[in-house]
Amino acid sequence: MNNRIERLRELCTNKGLDGFIVTKPENRLYFSGFCGSSGLLLVTGNDAKLLTDFRYVTQAQSQAPDFEIVRHGVAILKTLGQTASNLEVKKLGFEMDYVTWADYQAMERELSGIELIPCRVDELRMMKDEAEITALKRAVFIADQAFSHILKYIRPGMTEREVALELEYTMRRLGAEKSAFDIIVASGVRSSLPHGIASEKIIANGDFVTMDFGAVYNGYHSDITRTIIMGQASDKQRQIYEIVLQAQLAGVAAVQPGRTGKQIDEVSRSIITNAGYGNYFGHGLGHGVGLNIHEEPRLSPGGDTMLEAAMTVTVEPGIYIPEWGGVRIEDTVVVVSAGCEVLTASSKQLIQVER
Numbered sequence: 092m093n094n095r096i097e098r099l100r101e102l103c104t105n106k107g108l109d110g111f112i113v114t115k116p117e118n119r120l121y122f123s124g125f126c127g128s129s130g131l132l133l134v135t136g137n138d139a140k141l142l143t144d145f146r147y148v149t150q151a152q153s154q155a156p157d158f159e160i161v162r163h164g165v166a167i168l169k170t171l172g173q174t175a176s177n178l179e180v181k182k183l184g185f186e187m188d189y190v191t192w193a194d195y196q197a198m199e200r201e202l203s204g205i206e207l208i209p210c211r212v213d214e215l216r217m218m219k220d221e222a223e224i225t226a227l228k229r230a231v232f233i234a235d236q237a238f239s240h241i242l243k244y245i246r247p248g249m250t251e252r253e254v255a256l257e258l259e260y261t262m263r264r265l266g267a268e269k270s271a272f273d274i275i276v277a278s279g280v281r282s283s284l285p286h287g288i289a290s291e292k293i294i295a296n297g298d299f300v301t302m303d304f305g306a307v308y309n310g311y312h313s314d315i316t317r318t319i320i321m322g323q324a325s326d327k328q329r330q331i332y333e334i335v336l337q338a339q340l341a342g343v344a345a346v347q348p349g350r351t352g353k354q355i356d357e358v359s360r361s362i363i364t365n366a367g368y369g370n371y372f373g374h375g376l377g378h379g380v381g382l383n384i385h386e387e388p389r390l391s392p393g394g395d396t397m398l399e400a401a402m403t404v405t406v407e408p409g410i411y412i413p414e415w416g417g418v419r420i421e422d423t424v425v426v427v428s429a430g431c432e433v434l435t436a437s438s439k440q441l442i443q444v445e446r
């Protein structure tokens with residue numbers, strides 16, 4: 092039986108539960124190995140069952156050898172109710188961040204006599220094992236390669252969407268399953284939008300171009316942001332870039348086990364605040380990354396999770412000045428005993444692309 096199931100059982104024991112209903116796709120994949128789009132896990136002290144439908148039975152049998160595969164009919168929750176009542180459980184945890192109100196009502200109906208306890212299991216995914224870090228490194232490598240390629244490809248006159256398409260195409264050619272999220276290419280004034288999804292805007296000389304993208308490899312997401320200059324940087328562009336770079340380097344240097352996300356955020360944020368741009372850095376410093384693009388722990392003013400070795404997080408400060416432009420620089424790092432290992436290899440020096 093795999094170690095992940097044992098850790099889920101331990102969580103159940105600690106919370107006084109007889110078992111857990113896992114419904115979030117990333118958690119289903121994490122505990123079972125099954126990557127299909129539909130199904131749920133019912134894990135109790137002695138049993139591990141994966142309920143899925145006709146389309147996925149064969150796939151589930153091969154991907155989730157530690158689970159007994161139960162094929163459900165029209166209503167998965169009805170089958171869940173029957174399965175749970177055969178196991179004689181009294182108290183089951185469910186994923187409070189994922190189950191909808193409608194599903195909860197259906198669960199109450201189908202699992203009558205069983206107490207349903209709202210819980211979270213995502214925290215069990217914070218520390219990555221060797222296989223996960225290997226997959227993550229591959230996802231980071233693919234994104235780095237795509238960035239090198241785009242530096243040769245991008246030129247004034249292209250739209251942001253053309254650049255995003257080329258990034259995505261390159262990552263998939265290099266073995267990515269898909270893009271980690273809708274690619275951000277935000278140029279000129281649009282670079283002041285922290286989440287400026289690529290638009291039809293034409294990239295012009297003198298523009299900052301912020302590119303935020305990542306690859307998915309074996310389910311693991313990478314996340315990189317680089318801001319480049321199309322042509323020659325102005326003095327103000329250099330100055331803003333340098334502040335963000337110093338904040339990013341300090342943030343990376345601050346990542347180490349035993350510190351909270353809030354403490355690391357503060358190290359980086361104080362550099363931007365002291366330079367007079369604190370009001371222009373309105374998001375957290377970074378986030379955990381793995382099977383989800385955004386997961387625990389958070390590096391932000393509210394991040395109270397203490398970092399531990401083998402957690403993987405991003406470090407991504409930015410300055411966004413409305414009507415002018417903005418800069419963000421982001422790496423993906425792994426926490427190690429002595430601090431952190433930066434996985435992202437792309438240069439962080441200001442790159443001026445002159446064509």
Ligand SMILES: [Mn+2]
Pocket residue numbers: 314405407421
């Ligand atoms: Mn990010």
